[in-house]
Amino acid sequence: MDSSEHTTRTGRDWSAIAFDWNRARAFLVTAEEGSLSAAARALKMSQPTLGRQVTGFEEELGVTLFDRGPRGLSLTPTGLALLEHMRRMGEAALEVTLTASGQAQALDGLVSVSVSELVAANYMPPVLKALRETAPQLQVELVVTNDPSDLRRREADVAIRSFRPTQPDLIARKLCEEEVHLYAEKDYAEGLAPDLSNAAFIGYDTGPRLRQALAALGLDVAPERFLTLSNSHLVVMDLVRAGLGVGILPDRVAARDGDLVRVGSYPPLSHALWAVAHHELRTSARIRVLFDALVQNITS
Template sequence: MNDQPNMPDWNQMRALLATVETGSLSAAAKRLGLTQPTLGRQVAALEESLGLVIFERVGRSLVLTEAGQQLMTALREMGAAAERVTLSAAAQSQSIEGVVRITAADIYAGHVLPPVLEKIQAVAPAIRIEVLATGSISDLLRREADIAIRHVRPDQDGLIARRCKDTAAFVYGTPALLDRLGRPQTGDELARGKFVGPLQGNDDFIAEMARRGVKLGPENFPFATQSGMTGWEWVRRGMCLGAMVEAVARLTPEVTVAVPSIPPIPVPVWMVTHRELHTSRRIRLVFDMLVEFFS
């Protein structure tokens, strides 16, 4: 009969390591990109598989037991070993070189991409990243770009796409603008506001808002631009209201959600490349790192 404890999963051990290093389940979940309940289940599963009580709750704090403290020594060694593996893999990528062109909407290029571009450069410094901040699918079809970040699944021949984690968009405005609107609480009250829209029309956005009880018309859009960066700057300055994905709005402390009770608009994220280009080492590396970042 085998009396040995079950072999713990590395994800469970990584969850424990992050919890101790950050000091709380919530901070550890944020570091690892998990929800707090998911991370808590991983720590609990580790305790069960090892047959140990690792944490004791003291008020709202988690305190390592003596067994937990002994376990952390080995876990830190494992974490260091995992980091060495990552660095070794990165070193293997040093020989990958050349240009990789990414096309994305300008708002994504300016606000969302910088962290992953820095990571790609650190892993493969011989790769030159060129970003076409246009958001036009024709960039791929004309071979002006190798990889595209899109919010709709492309149906053109010769392209392959990976769906990443969906995001969501809310309507935002500055506190001063929302004060002038009387701090809207309902869709009807929000519909009194002025919005920025794209040059090519607002039909899709109007339909999405109508499904959420906000009835908008052409008169709600006195401002229009082809540039997401420009439109967002107008929103940040308090000129108008505007819809934006959470990832960008989080980086813009001047704005707030206009009516939090209105459900967000789901925004899918697709990573797209040419079928034959996906076999290129440098394009494959960048494509996979983008998928991981957006997932």
């Protein structure tokens, strides 16, 4: 039979797919769990059975997917190259199952988003208002923390971060570029020297990260000049508003407060805001609608 006889209207030759999905799943779970024993527990099968499926998958493809050493399994370059393709297949298979049961399209239930205090207070209200219109039965939990939540451990379904994640199993979308400047309360700002040499600083800590950012602006600020410290972004903003010193604030947030003015003729610092989700984004409608609302309502 000519190979063209296997080709469908879409141009795909489905006869070229010659492996068992159960074996492919065995490879995928083993790669993600990191060991045969952990994968066997996840799939609720015996370890020898799982091992045979993984070996059978390698034989079907004619490649070696794992190096087997005294310290356990490690993916070969070929295994690494195939892993993302297998993940997409796994997500597609899960989506078929969820769609069949109606779960994938459900826009009710609970979904969580991890955000910093400033983002929660200043950026989330329009997001939540939009969600109330498009998914009125959806329950949204704001996990308010100034430390990044671990999406891989399901500490939240979606997160807004000021950095792009490097983990390959996380999905990221850039929301906006955010500029930050030095701000002070109006009356306090009037008494400051042009080089801010007489300014007290308000910060989140006296660690090197903030001082390095200020050094990039040409400001060498000693730790003892941070006279007030708080790990709360909202408290820092309130302290700046109270005239207790100079602080670094996002322009978009500070612009909403008529008592705050930019101080010093320094270039802006900037960082991007990213919406980040686990790959379940592709199969869960409730996570997708939340993610889309973030993208549509938090923009530059």
